[in-house]
Structure formats: structure tokens, C-alpha cells
Amino acid sequence: MNKRVSVYRHEHFNAAHRLFNPAWTFEKNEEVFGKCNNPSYHGHNYELVVKVTGVPDPETGYVIDMKELSALIKREIHSRFDHKNLNVDTKEFQQLNPTAEHIAIVIYDLLRPYISADKDLQIRLYETPRNFVEYPA
Amino acid sequence: MVYLTRLEHFNAAHKLYNPNWSKEKNEAVFGICANENWHGHNFELFVTIKGEVDPDTGFLFDVKKLSELMRIHVVEKLDHKNLNMDVDFMLGKMCSTENLATAIWQQLEPHLPAGVQLHCVKLYETPRIYVEYFGN
Secondary structure (H helix, E strand, O other), X not given: OOOOEEEEEEEEEEEEEOOOOOOOOHHHHHHHHHHHHXXXXXXXXXXXXXXXXXXXXXXXOOOOOHHHHHHHHHHHHHHHHOOEEHHHHOOOOOOOOOOHHHXXXXXXXXXXXXXXXXXEEEEEEEEEOOEEEEEOO | OEEEEEEEEEEEEEOOOOOOOOHHHHHHHHHHHHOOOOEEEEEEEEEEEEEOOOOOOOOOOOHHHHHHHHHHHHHHHHOOEEOOOOOHHHXXXXXXXXXXXXXXXXXXXXXXXXXXXXXXXXEEEEOOEEEEEOOO
């Protein structure tokens, strides 16, 4: 069988953040980012869905071992971001505004080296139950 | 007697940290929740009132008014805020979900009209963790 299948792993992390552009005035940040610019931060329960697509291995029947994928997400993502302030505590967002878009791209780039090149990777990140982003689009 | 529930939500930062304790004791008790630079949650707030139905309207209480009370007295004070730093009614308190639910009850109860009783404040900190407060 040479059929491609997508498998998904759902994980979550809780973090504080603030949206602002340090090159702008406080007033312009307020105008563009509104209450998300609160200088004392706010936070979210992020829900992360990692999608891996490929042909199931003929010997195991797996696209990827879900236990290994879960362990990879815990090691590379959860340990970096869970119960952290994304702006203050993480090196990834020292110079990058931690919007959901940017967080999804960062997560993709952190995981991609550990997923074999013959498989596709896509990140879906829920910032709230009502707002989510996907990368690659 | 009927029960009516309204759901609102807010997003906020907080930390669990007792200023009377050392950093080491806070970390021993609260673990990652004691991160000095905060973390955050999407809170889901369920407020349940109870009472008799008004025969003229068919309502226990106009749910738009309940929503407005929750917005003015709770959500606008908490949404996109730092619970430890920005919220007048949480100052000096530990910002646990238990204490926040109790404080939300105290914010709402004085504003309900006679005949409408607050029954329950149910507050989800994550989709997997919630507390309920029934006023006693």
C-alpha cells in the first residue's frame, strides 16, 4: 500500500504573553493591539494539534509512533513554553511578537528537524477555543 | 424554582505565589505555577442564578441583564489582565481559581434584584480543571 495518511497528536500548554511592537509608541501599540498590549501581560490555554502526513511504514503500520511524537512535543515545545511568559522566559520570542501566527511557525521550526523528510508536518494552534491558526497554510 | 446559567470567558495572566514564603517554598508548593514571570489561562465562567419565573415575561431574570452584570463587574475587570497586579478585588489575595470564584460571587451578588438568588459560580481554569462555589 502506498497511500498517504495524516495522524494528529493533541497537546496543550498554558502561558502568559503580551502583543506589542517595541519600535512603536505605547499609543500606537494600544491602537493596534488593544488590550493584548497590557504591560503586565495576560495569558491563554494553548491547544496544539500536530499533524504528520506520510505513507504508513509497511512493518509497523505507523506513519509515526504516537508515543514518540508525544514525547517529542513534550521535550521540544511543552518544556519551553508551558507555564512560561513567552515574551520574558523564552529565547524564541525575545525579538519576535508572540502572536499565534508566530508561535505556530516557531513550533513548526522546532519540530521539523525531528520528523523525517518524507513526511509532511502541519501545526494547528488554538489560542482560545475560538481562535486558531495553521502553519504551513 | 428554575436555574439559569450564563457562560462568559476571559483570558488572564497570573501566578500562584505567597509573598510571605521564600522562593524555594513557593516552588516546592506551587511548582511551575509559581513562575515569577507569570503564566496564563483562558478562563470560562458559568454563573447560575435561581428563583421563580415571572408570569408576565416567562423569565427568571433577563439573561441580557445577567450578561451585562457579568461583563461590567467581572469580565471587564479580568479580561486580558494580570490577576495578581491589575484587579482591585484580588489585591492581597492568593490568585487561585478557588479564591477567584469566591471573589466573583462577591462581585455579582449585590447587583441581583430581590427574588433572584445566586446559586453557583463555576470557573474553568483549563478545559480539565474547574471549581464551583455555592456561597457558603
